[in-house]
Amino acid sequence: MRDSCFQLSTLIFQLSTLNSQLSTFNFQLSTPLTFTLQHTDPQSSARAGVIHTDHGDIHTPIFMPVGTVGSVKGVQLRDLKEDINAEIILGNTYHLYLRPGTATLEAAGGLHRFNGFDRPMLTDSGGFQVFSLTGIRKLREEGCEFRSHIDGSKHFFSPERVIDIERSIGADIIMAFDECPPGTAEYDYAKKSLALTHNWLDRCIRRFNETEPKYGYHQSLFPIVQGCTYRDLRTQSAEFVAGKEAEGNAIGGLAVGEPAEVMYEMIELVNGILPKDRPRYLMGVGTPANILEAISLGVDMFDCVMPTRNGRNAMLFTAQGTMNMRNAKWATDFTPIDPDGHSYVDTTYTRAYLYHLYKAQELLALQIGSLHNLAFYLWLVREARRHIIDGDFRAWKERMIPQLSQRL
Numbered sequence: 001m002r003d004s005c006f007q008l009s010t011l012i013f014q015l016s017t018l019n020s021q022l023s024t025f026n027f028q029l030s031t032p033l034t035f036t037l038q039h040t041d042p043q044s045s046a047r048a049g050v051i052h053t054d055h056g057d058i059h060t061p062i063f064m065p066v067g068t069v070g071s072v073k074g075v076q077l078r079d080l081k082e083d084i085n086a087e088i089i090l091g092n093t094y095h096l097y098l099r100p101g102t103a104t105l106e107a108a109g110g111l112h113r114f115n116g117f118d119r120p121m122l123t124d125s126g127g128f129q130v131f132s133l134t135g136i137r138k139l140r141e142e143g144c145e146f147r148s149h150i151d152g153s154k155h156f157f158s159p160e161r162v163i164d165i166e167r168s169i170g171a172d173i174i175m176a177f178d179e180c181p182p183g184t185a186e187y188d189y190a191k192k193s194l195a196l197t198h199n200w201l202d203r204c205i206r207r208f209n210e211t212e213p214k215y216g217y218h219q220s221l222f223p224i225v226q227g228c229t230y231r232d233l234r235t236q237s238a239e240f241v242a243g244k245e246a247e248g249n250a251i252g253g254l255a256v257g258e259p260a261e262v263m264y265e266m267i268e269l270v271n272g273i274l275p276k277d278r279p280r281y282l283m284g285v286g287t288p289a290n291i292l293e294a295i296s297l298g299v300d301m302f303d304c305v306m307p308t309r310n311g312r313n314a315m316l317f318t319a320q321g322t323m324n325m326r327n328a329k330w331a332t333d334f335t336p337i338d339p340d341g342h343s344y345v346d347t348t349y350t351r352a353y354l355y356h357l358y359k360a361q362e363l364l365a366l367q368i369g370s371l372h373n374l375a376f377y378l379w380l381v382r383e384a385r386r387h388i389i390d391g392d393f394r395a396w397k398e399r400m401i402p403q404l405s406q407r408l
Helices: 002-029 077-083 093-098 102-108 111-115 127-131 159-169 187-210 231-242 260-271 288-296 306-312 344-348 351-359 363-390 393-404
Strands: 034-040 047-053 056-060 062-064 089-092 121-124 137-140 143-147 154-157 173-175 220-222 249-251 280-282 301-303 315-318 321-324
Touching (some): 034 363, 047 363, 056 062, 056 363, 062 363, 089 093, 093 102, 093 121, 093 127, 093 154, 093 159, 102 159, 154 159, 159 173, 159 187, 187 220, 231 260, 249 260, 260 288, 288 363, 288 393, 315 363, 321 393, 344 363, 351 363, 363 393
Parallel strands (some): 062 301, 089 121, 173 220, 280 301
Antiparallel strands (some): 034 047, 047 056, 137 143, 143 154, 315 321
């Protein structure tokens, strides 16, 4: 009996050692994120490339559906992968930290295993969400104290804490913790905010370098360029970020109330400084026209809640313009939702049926609208990529933008 117990204990120990060795082996197999620049448009700064991650390749320019709490609202995993072929989705650190929490995510083996999406993922640091909690957060050099929007409980985010949380979530690309000041911020506030963001970035990098991925694959930390709409601050921030030689970089703090022309000016300024051999991610932007203009200025990656949020509110984007599906004109229109659409819902359902679903407040309407809009956004960036490769992106963009602004 003792011999059997001893043999069992030995076997358990050997299995534990083997599992540890396999985990180490898997980590050693992970490879840094790399970016292959394939084509540039001869008449603009638009570019087509491929981002290589341990969970697969991402063909740029790319739009990332927003999966704030680990799910893209109203869209099933099968449709994300098989219907619209989303190559990467986004999650949010603030929301995932509150629900379901890092303990659950670690027990599951990370967000990929928790939600079943086995392709690349990116997590926003939660900075924008925390700093939008006006009145229920306290900002200081160490970090930010805030109260949960769910139950009012008190929490604290420091750069180090955020990196730890993002390690637990396990996204392929994780964002540095930054302050996102309002677009109307006065210069003095913007300058102080930028100094804080740069200090936090150094702390994020230090913590990132002190820790390892938890699930056997590589994670990349992207710094974020801030500076509001002030050219000198944006220049300073872009140079500071470029000097970190990260595997990719992001541009934050735009599309927060400033005129579109000013946003484009800031993007062009920043992209003239950020390294050309690394992917550039414009955070939280935007309309289809915004995306095409930003692509022409050299942006590679986008995310925005607009496709799903507008889809839930009966606004559909198409190549010919936008459709308000609560408009009575669709009540007896039995043509497909979008004959040129890029999801099965576009030709499976009619405009009259979708109008009826919205009027009846059926949940299916929200699902159809969200899936249609995501499919359109992904078609748009893939079509942009095709025209960049073909060398006629600028001419195509100039034709598309007036169409996108039409009301159908």
